[in-house]
Amino acid sequence: MPRPGASVPAANRTRLAWGPVGWELTSGDPAEHRWFTEHLSVTEDHLPYAEPLRTFRIEVRTGTAAEWWTGRAGRTGQTADGPVVRIRDVLHHRTTIEGYPAWVPADGAYAYVHRGGNDWLVLRDDRGPNRFRPAETLAAELLNVTLTELGGTTIHASAATAPHATLFAGASGTGKTTLALALAARGGAFIAGDRSILLPGDNHWHIAGAAVAARFAPGTLHATGHAERVYTARLLRHAEKPLREDGRLPGHGAGSLCDGDGLLGHGERLLRDGARPLRDGGGLLSHGDELPREGDTPSAPSPPSKALLTQTELHRLLHTPTSAGAPLTRIALLEPTTTKSPTATRIPPNETPPLLHPHLLPPPTPWWHPSPPPPPLLPPCPPAPTFRLRWNPTTHSAETALRVLDEAEASERG
Numbered sequence: 001m002p003r004p005g006a007s008v009p010a011a012n013r014t015r016l017a018w019g020p021v022g023w024e025l026t027s028g029d030p031a032e033h034r035w036f037t038e039h040l041s042v043t044e045d046h047l048p049y050a051e052p053l054r055t056f057r058i059e060v061r062t063g064t065a066a067e068w069w070t071g072r073a074g075r076t077g078q079t080a081d082g083p084v085v086r087i088r089d090v091l092h093h094r095t096t097i098e099g100y101p102a103w104v105p106a107d108g109a110y111a112y113v114h115r116g117g118n119d120w121l122v123l124r125d126d127r128g129p130n131r132f133r134p135a136e137t138l139a140a141e142l143l144n145v146t147l148t149e150l151g152g153t154t155i156h157a158s159a160a161t162a163p164h165a166t167l168f169a170g171a172s173g174t175g176k177t178t179l180a181l182a183l184a185a186r187g188g189a190f191i192a193g194d195r196s197i198l199l200p201g202d203n204h205w206h207i208a209g210a211a212v213a214a215r216f217a218p219g220t221l222h223a224t225g226h227a228e229r230v231y232t233a234r235l236l237r238h239a240e241k242p243l244r245e246d247g248r249l250p251g252h253g254a255g256s257l258c259d260g261d262g263l264l265g266h267g268e269r270l271l272r273d274g275a276r277p278l279r280d281g282g283g284l285l286s287h288g289d290e291l292p293r294e295g296d297t298p299s300a301p302s303p304p305s306k307a308l309l310t311q312t313e314l315h316r317l318l319h320t321p322t323s324a325g326a327p328l329t330r331i332a333l334l335e336p337t338t339t340k341s342p343t344a345t346r347i348p349p350n351e352t353p354p355l356l357h358p359h360l361l362p363p364p365t366p367w368w369h370p371s372p373p374p375p376p377l378l379p380p381c382p383p384a385p386t387f388r389l390r391w392n393p394t395t396h397s398a399e400t401a402l403r404v405l406d407e408a409e410a411s412e413r414g
């Protein structure tokens with residue numbers, strides 16, 4: 001059944017959908033709507049869904065540190081009893097890079113306010129090259145938590161369709177993103193480059209993207225013929241400066257302390273390490289993650305030469321359709337090799353789960369819930385046909401590796 005088209009948005013409002021999840025962004029800044037749409041709008045979506053979608057409403061309010069200090073930003077609502085006394089600029093926030101937890105720089109002060117149900121408020125500074133990230137990041141987190149609640153499991157793997165979905169799992173440097181991009185170039189769609197979500201279906205798995213910007217190393221871009229186009233483009237996540245001129249990811253400014261009196265309406269609760277209160281107020285909750293201690297060295301967001309592309313940039317620059325997800329038809333476990341040619345062999349179904357388990361990632365933490373997340377487990381479905389693909393991304397072409405994988409699959413079908 002085809003997915004229904006998006007409803008006509010109201011003024012200052014954008015509505016998008018990803019599988020069973022919908023978002024409704026309200027913001028007075030057209031540039032914020034562009035950022036939100038570029039990151040979260042896909043050209044295809046073959047994930048199961050039910051009407052009505054679970055739609056999260058995200059409103060964004062902005063203000064300068066001076067406005068927050070004097071409380072003028074509070075014109076949108078009365079303060080609750082025991083209001084937020086201070087909102088802190090946080091220098092780093094936690095993320096996952098290539099399957100590993102990391103601290104990355106954060107721009108300015110921001111806060112997430114849960115107003116109950118699926119209704120959220122984002123408070124942020126109106127400065128910095130990544131000032132629109134809080135709403136986009138919240139939307140992705142809400143998606144990932146919802147998919148986990150539906151039985152999904154996050155895995156360090158790439159995925160693409162052509163036309164059916166293939167999952168590529170393996171250690172960093174084994175060519176996951178290269179193969180996914182090459183597979184999508186066969187007339188399919190790119191789902192994910194580094195982090196995917198396995199979802200249980202009717203006797204099969206679905207694979208979903210995690211709604212994060214794709215990271216492409218120089219080797220991947222050169223191997224797939226996209227290097228020149230990407231390095232001369234003005235990418236949104238690189239301050240719209242060509243990487244060849246920029247040379248590294250845009251810098252991130254450090255923040256300062258500022259008061260937030262008057263920002264919250266009655267009954268709203270502040271959550272998130274991105275704007276940690278320095279003093280508790282009545283009914284005020286803060287995220288329990290620890291910030292880096294003095295002397296810690298935060299992880300860099302990525303090597304300077306890695307390019308981050310949004311969903312829209314993948315389609316516009318690389319002419320590659322993007323997909324929220326699709327039914328999973330096969331899995332390739334990637335291993336390095338020094339042989340002259342790639343090889344692919346079928347893995348027995350009973351051996352697939354333990355081989356996939358090392359690539360599973362901790363489930364996203366629903367920091368607005370008091371209960372801890374469950375341990376990562378594979379969805380209770382028969383695994384898709386799985387193959388061990390040994391190849392060398394440096395000496396073998398991605399198309400050759402995919403052809404070897406296709407031949408192994410055809411041989412198994414007889």
